[in-house]
Amino acid sequence: MTDKKVRHGNPALFNAMMQPHFCPGCHYGTILRCFAEALEETGVVQDSVLVTGIGCSMVSMHYIKGLEGVVALHGRAPAVATGVKRSLGKDKLVITMQGDGDLSAIGMGEIMGAANRFEKLMTIFLNNANFGTTGGQAAPTSLPGQVTPTTPLGKDTDVAGFPIHMAELMTNVKGVVYSFRGAVNTHKRYNQTRKALVTAILKNKENAGYSFVEILSACPPGHHVKPKDSLALVDKLIGEFPLGEFKNTDRPA
Amino acid sequence: MIEEKRMLCTGNDAIGWGAVAAGCEFFCGYPITPQNEIPAWFAKNLPEHGGTFVQVESEISSINMLLGFVATGKRGITTTSSPGYSLMQEGISCMHAMQLPAVVVDVQRGGPGSGSIATAQTDYNFAVKSAGHGGCKSIVLAPSSPQECHDLVQLAFHLADKYRILCVVLPDAIVGQSAEMMTVKTIDFEEELPKKTWAIATSGEKKGARLVLDSFMPFNYASYFPIIKRKTDQIEQNEIRYEEKMTQDADILIASWGSTARTSLEAIAKARAEGLKVGLFRPITLYPFPKEALQKAASNVKHVLVVEDNQGQMLQDVEWALEGKKPISFLGIDKRDQPGGMGLLYPKPIIEELRRIEI
Amino acid sequence: MAVYEVVIDDKRCKGCGICVISCPKDCLEISSNFNQAGYYYPAMVKAEDCTGCGACVKLCPDFAVTVYEPLEETGS
Numbered sequence: 304m305t306d307k308k309v310r311h312g313n314p315a316l317f318n319a320m321m322q323p324h325f326c327p328g329c330h331y332g333t334i335l336r337c338f339a340e341a342l343e344e345t346g347v348v349q350d351s352v353l354v355t356g357i358g359c360s361m362v363s364m365h366y367i368k369g370l371e372g373v374v375a376l377h378g379r380a381p382a383v384a385t386g387v388k389r390s391l392g393k394d395k396l397v398i399t400m401q402g403d404g405d406l407s408a409i410g411m412g413e414i415m416g417a418a419n420r421f422e423k424l425m426t427i428f429l430n431n432a433n434f435g436t437t438g439g440q441a442a443p444t445s446l447p448g449q450v451t452p453t454t455p456l457g458k459d460t461d462v463a464g465f466p467i468h469m470a471e472l473m474t475n476v477k478g479v480v481y482s483f484r485g486a487v488n489t490h491k492r493y494n495q496t497r498k499a500l501v502t503a504i505l506k507n508k509e510n511a512g513y514s515f516v517e518i519l520s521a522c523p524p525g526h527h528v529k530p531k532d533s534l535a536l537v538d539k540l541i542g543e544f545p546l547g548e549f550k551n552t553d554r555p556a
Numbered sequence: 557m558i559e560e561k562r563m564l565c566t567g568n569d570a571i572g573w574g575a576v577a578a579g580c581e582f583f584c585g586y587p588i589t590p591q592n593e594i595p596a597w598f599a600k601n602l603p604e605h606g607g608t609f610v611q612v613e614s615e616i617s618s619i620n621m622l623l624g625f626v627a628t629g630k631r632g633i634t635t636t637s638s639p640g641y642s643l644m645q646e647g648i649s650c651m652h653a654m655q656l657p658a659v660v661v662d663v664q665r666g667g668p669g670s671g672s673i674a675t676a677q678t679d680y681n682f683a684v685k686s687a688g689h690g691g692c693k694s695i696v697l698a699p700s701s702p703q704e705c706h707d708l709v710q711l712a713f714h715l716a717d718k719y720r721i722l723c724v725v726l727p728d729a730i731v732g733q734s735a736e737m738m739t740v741k742t743i744d745f746e747e748e749l750p751k752k753t754w755a756i757a758t759s760g761e762k763k764g765a766r767l768v769l770d771s772f773m774p775f776n777y778a779s780y781f782p783i784i785k786r787k788t789d790q791i792e793q794n795e796i797r798y799e800e801k802m803t804q805d806a807d808i809l810i811a812s813w814g815s816t817a818r819t820s821l822e823a824i825a826k827a828r829a830e831g832l833k834v835g836l837f838r839p840i841t842l843y844p845f846p847k848e849a850l851q852k853a854a855s856n857v858k859h860v861l862v863v864e865d866n867q868g869q870m871l872q873d874v875e876w877a878l879e880g881k882k883p884i885s886f887l888g889i890d891k892r893d894q895p896g897g898m899g900l901l902y903p904k905p906i907i908e909e910l911r912r913i914e915i
Numbered sequence: 916m917a918v919y920e921v922v923i924d925d926k927r928c929k930g931c932g933i934c935v936i937s938c939p940k941d942c943l944e945i946s947s948n949f950n951q952a953g954y955y956y957p958a959m960v961k962a963e964d965c966t967g968c969g970a971c972v973k974l975c976p977d978f979a980v981t982v983y984e985p986l987e988e989t990g991s
Binding site: 379382385390391415 | 581582584608610612613614616617618620621622623624625626627628630632646647650756757767768769
Binding site: 307489494 | 920926927929930931932933935936939967968969970972973974975977980981983986
């Protein structure tokens, strides 16, 4: 048994003590693997602090060995991360991981304030188009017509508005040097997203500015789909939220 | 450490000097009257002392930014005034959950709502009774002069680190905006502080990841409360501070805090000239409240008068402390000289009240 | 011919079926065995078609799949 050679396995940084607590079919575990691989590739885990918001991604730091973390209040991760970064200085990387209810609803002020203050932070924005933890309520990112506990007849854009495109929005802030939207529902997109995370981490390492990586994720219970249909669900989200790199610039003068 | 010097200084600037003298390395805040001099002071002076100043987009953000900074084990401060202090409650509650040491200054203005931008003492209950939701209590220190602002901010940093707790310094606009001569110097509290082993990335090399987490994590929620109980018991036993003046022979005891204690002192001087024996009891720590000290000070008086620039908030604590053994009367915000927001409590209505009291 | 060995950690698996759908050669299928938590976990049904691409490993949200290199003929 011992002479078997692993071709594809779990990242060395994955904390095998953890049994992922996500629902079957949720992509957060995949995203964590992607993030762990990116940390491994860049070799910065010893110098990184992860600030998570409230939501399903709250205890993400536990999944990665050697990663320190702070759990911030709902929406406040960029503010907490600013405090951590200002204390630890240029040599440390401070990364926030926030869901869409956290970042694009209650935390809009904090993310915009931090980006506009030209903080040298990185944000991983997990967009599953609903409030997963609290039972799948409509988020600012929810699709028109999406049925949720708070939009039982489908999201009516006339009263609930249109889905907010954070990755595009962030490009308008001068302090943002990198903005990307990816997904992890195919092998190819997984690799693209990992590459984007590596780019964002390296930008962050050289203190170029704010890097923003949005990753589309499925939430099977929130969207009332079977776990096996979660990959197709993300394809539906991609119809609303186009994938790609929206901004990649050097440190603004 | 800071060089000892004497200067004319407002209470707001004194808070800045006190923080720097205590080795504070971080300030974040949002403009709000009547504490705008404090961010201005820090913006100008903190970088010179090796610290970082950040102007934040809201008070909600500033308390959370402070949370992030102190989670790394360094000393940080934020200042605000009453409506901003309301906005900070969620973050303050979270800092109690994480047991993070930090200092928050609330230079009170009139509430409720936007109220008035001038002085008031309407935040007593708010600051003392519960730090946001959850019912935890911050140590609350009430200065009555610029010198005390300077000293109590240093004490606040010391107690915060000693007990791993949030400390609130609660001056009002009069204390913050008046200038007096004062001495700036680093106070040595002659106590060894515990090492901040819980902080993130305090050492160059990490030996296993340290995590600063909120206490609502299911595995330690129930064990949180006994820890807090032990801590508050120690605080209530060791950290009570108060001031007594002319209480030895007093027939009437005025209980007052912050700027109205100074107003009361003038009224007491005039009353004594008329032959009325009046003394002053001033709690410096509003939490922990000096219950036994107040009982002792009031043991030989015939009447207790509570004076504060609000509708009767510390009054409840005085009633609780004296357990119905002494007659208590109250003089508050309705005795201001004018009904507008700029009105003040002057010594005159206090003297009139003292004359009215039958002993 | 040497084949890649795909091992599913049935304790971690939540039976979501993402590996089954993501496999470009349709090598995996949900089996009739279930684990302690009651999830039906997948099994390899077409081992000879597996190219060792690792799509099932990367896309598994529960860190439950590992692909091993083929064992050397002489080694075994």
